[in-house]
Amino acid sequence: MPYYIGDVIKDYKRLVIRTPEEFQKTGIDARIKTNVESIDPRQGMVHLSDGSGIPYDILVMATGAEANRLGIPGEDLEGVFTLRNLADGLKMKSYLNEKGCRKAVIIGAGYIATEMAEALKNLGIDTRIVYRGMLPVKRWDSEFTKMIMAELSEHGVPFISDTRPIAIEIGGNGRSRLVTDKGQLEADLILVATGISPNTKLAESIGAKIGKSGAIKVDSSQRTSLEGVYAVGDCCEVFHRVSGKWVYYPLGDIANKQGRIAGQNIGGLHAAFPGIVGAQAFKVFNLEVAATGLTEEEAERDGFQPVSNIIWGLPVGRPMAKGEKLGIKLTADKKTGKLLGAQAIGEKGAVQRINSLSLALWCGLDIDQIAYIDLAYAPPFGGAWDAIHIAAQTLRAKI
Amino acid sequence: MPYYIGDVIKDYKRLVIRTPEEFQKTGIDARIKTNVESIDPRQGMVHLSDGSGIPYDILVMATGAEANRLGIPGEDLEGVFTLRNLADGLKMKSYLNEKGCRKAVIIGAGYIATEMAEALKNLGIDTRIVYRGMLPVKRWDSEFTKMIMAELSEHGVPFISDTRPIAIEIGGNGRSRLVTDKGQLEADLILVATGISPNTKLAESIGAKIGKSGAIKVDSSQRTSLEGVYAVGDCCEVFHRVSGKWVYYPLGDIANKQGRIAGQNIGGLHAAFPGIVGAQAFKVFNLEVAATGLTEEEAERDGFQPVSNIIWGLPVGRPMAKGEKLGIKLTADKKTGKLLGAQAIGEKGAVQRINSLSLALWCGLDIDQIAYIDLAYAPPFGGAWDAIHIAAQTLRAKI
Numbered sequence: 158m159p160y161y162i163g164d165v166i167k168d169y170k171r172l173v174i175r176t177p178e179e180f181q182k183t184g185i186d187a188r189i190k191t192n193v194e195s196i197d198p199r200q201g202m203v204h205l206s207d208g209s210g211i212p213y214d215i216l217v218m219a220t221g222a223e224a225n226r227l228g229i230p231g232e233d234l235e236g237v238f239t240l241r242n243l244a245d246g247l248k249m250k251s252y253l254n255e256k257g258c259r260k261a262v263i264i265g266a267g268y269i270a271t272e273m274a275e276a277l278k279n280l281g282i283d284t285r286i287v288y289r290g291m292l293p294v295k296r297w298d299s300e301f302t303k304m305i306m307a308e309l310s311e312h313g314v315p316f317i318s319d320t321r322p323i324a325i326e327i328g329g330n331g332r333s334r335l336v337t338d339k340g341q342l343e344a345d346l347i348l349v350a351t352g353i354s355p356n357t358k359l360a361e362s363i364g365a366k367i368g369k370s371g372a373i374k375v376d377s378s379q380r381t382s383l384e385g386v387y388a389v390g391d392c393c394e395v396f397h398r399v400s401g402k403w404v405y406y407p408l409g410d411i412a413n414k415q416g417r418i419a420g421q422n423i424g425g426l427h428a429a430f431p432g433i434v435g436a437q438a439f440k441v442f443n444l445e446v447a448a449t450g451l452t453e454e455e456a457e458r459d460g461f462q463p464v465s466n467i468i469w470g471l472p473v474g475r476p477m478a479k480g481e482k483l484g485i486k487l488t489a490d491k492k493t494g495k496l497l498g499a500q501a502i503g504e505k506g507a508v509q510r511i512n513s514l515s516l517a518l519w520c521g522l523d524i525d526q527i528a529y530i531d532l533a534y535a536p537p538f539g540g541a542w543d544a545i546h547i548a549a550q551t552l553r554a555k556i
Numbered sequence: 557m558p559y560y561i562g563d564v565i566k567d568y569k570r571l572v573i574r575t576p577e578e579f580q581k582t583g584i585d586a587r588i589k590t591n592v593e594s595i596d597p598r599q600g601m602v603h604l605s606d607g608s609g610i611p612y613d614i615l616v617m618a619t620g621a622e623a624n625r626l627g628i629p630g631e632d633l634e635g636v637f638t639l640r641n642l643a644d645g646l647k648m649k650s651y652l653n654e655k656g657c658r659k660a661v662i663i664g665a666g667y668i669a670t671e672m673a674e675a676l677k678n679l680g681i682d683t684r685i686v687y688r689g690m691l692p693v694k695r696w697d698s699e700f701t702k703m704i705m706a707e708l709s710e711h712g713v714p715f716i717s718d719t720r721p722i723a724i725e726i727g728g729n730g731r732s733r734l735v736t737d738k739g740q741l742e743a744d745l746i747l748v749a750t751g752i753s754p755n756t757k758l759a760e761s762i763g764a765k766i767g768k769s770g771a772i773k774v775d776s777s778q779r780t781s782l783e784g785v786y787a788v789g790d791c792c793e794v795f796h797r798v799s800g801k802w803v804y805y806p807l808g809d810i811a812n813k814q815g816r817i818a819g820q821n822i823g824g825l826h827a828a829f830p831g832i833v834g835a836q837a838f839k840v841f842n843l844e845v846a847a848t849g850l851t852e853e854e855a856e857r858d859g860f861q862p863v864s865n866i867i868w869g870l871p872v873g874r875p876m877a878k879g880e881k882l883g884i885k886l887t888a889d890k891k892t893g894k895l896l897g898a899q900a901i902g903e904k905g906a907v908q909r910i911n912s913l914s915l916a917l918w919c920g921l922d923i924d925q926i927a928y929i930d931l932a933y934a935p936p937f938g939g940a941w942d943a944i945h946i947a948a949q950t951l952r953a954k955i
Contacts (some may be wrong), residue, residue: 178620398930410933410940431928438932449931509908516915517932529830531797531914533837533846534809538907541809
């Protein structure tokens, strides 16, 4: 399995990537297009694929995650892609530019799948989503995911549910053919977007502890179980402030924060990563979809007594409303009244509400407090009672 | 001075106002178009302008505020308006419909002035703002108010600063003429938008205590200093959680919350209004303008050691940016590092950031915490490091 230290990608205009020579000027020895083959922790030496070695005092594991594969025949055929990093994206882009594409099939129904459905459809490509389950992005309440389904459908992206891939073959009408338990789909491009898994092999090879989640165990300084070895980003766990548990949450903003914390500690400052509350969002065509905290299932598993409620409010004041919908689901603990999680969906204002509620989760507010929090009121941005207040008051009545 | 109990306005389509008969069916004795002339607190009796009286056990003062007048000659001429309540708005609308309007002059430069400048301009009316100061909406940093000035200017609304009204006369080219210390302006409509003052006369007449702010003193149950007398809304004070002081903050969302708290207490529940943090927002053409907490001046006056910083970030992730700007000003206390206030401006995302920061103020977070708070990250909604994080980290370096 290759472990990239870096990769020079010349055709991506916005990205500034230094050459090894430029790095050397800054005092950083960057070996690009080089894999780490093994690590000798006793000698403090990293052995590289080019036969050379690099000695170290401090080691930072930033090995990230990799895209899950289906494990079915034909997955290595030309035109079959996963999308995990910039190199994957550029490979797909080159393929689209060079070979063209009329029909695409996306396998999976998470963020990458729905976001890429929009991206490919916007390129004029006939795009379908194939999913083994019934509804996309399973984190969200089915009332919300039905709205996502409707959005995909309105934009001409069929969602083919309850369907399992069996094999990928060389195609007839398309360049490839996806064989499923429900029939066959011709496609010029097949994107496998069925989640990711942490790259822990190098860390395991030197004896770093792996957490229950399957990612590298760290503390709030980003230290692993091994002296002098740190881990950051999608290869390691993170502390969830709501559940009080270490979880696997491979998101880009978290990785950035962990990197900064590790850097500060390595540099001699004492910095602690305060953890996350699970804030996340994506956009699918004209819908904002966002969530924070625990789902009902997670809350129950973590020992809470979750009570939930969905309200449909407005993202703006009533006099300015033009038919926009804003759905908010709140989940609170029956015993303490504390907010445990929230989800939101709508043409606008969903991410805004989730960010406010993420702060509420961060500080451990209960829904009585949330029912009266002070938000900036003006009709272009919400009602005098914001959808958040209404959601909290409605859930209060239920508890 | 009239104290409206209510008013039936038939030509406002969206508004559902019950007739007195409809009220009576619900058990509520509503006297519309009736003023309270005096109150006899010993007898527990309200004396009305129609000569009748209403006995009471509990009295709720919801007398609101009224628009400030300039105190200059000609303020009562036809075509001169203030805009405080729905009736004012309808009066102005009728005037515009019946008499037409080519030119409008707005005196003042607060929310009402800037919002009405947009509204009148959008009706195709040649609109100017006349203000005695140099910059509009003085709560905001001058770096931000300059952007508001530019926005007004780009949309063809001249901002005539450093200019004091002296008199209003019957006009020549316009129906009215505003005489100022810098010259004369002809106008068909003059809007006086120079702030509001709480209606406290009735409360004062029965001996209710008035706070330092000039509004009615209440406690967190909305009780005034008098047994059985409550006050809510724009006539009374509210507790500011950041300064720990009782202040005058006449905003619609606060009034709604206070009404609900008073109602619960009167109904026998024990409800306490947790206070505000000063969240507020308005829109001017394509700009969102929002603020929360204390300004530097207020913070200094309240005994803090404010340190501030402005950053210009992006409301979306860098790859999705189309030239939008997002300015964030944070003010923190030098001694404790605690956030004291925030301001934001931009084409989008300003209100969203202020709402998150209002929650941070609500919970008393310091800027080290804010530098790592968990916000929903996706490029359509912000960067992996959100403008909030960058603002907090930049201010940290300054403290």
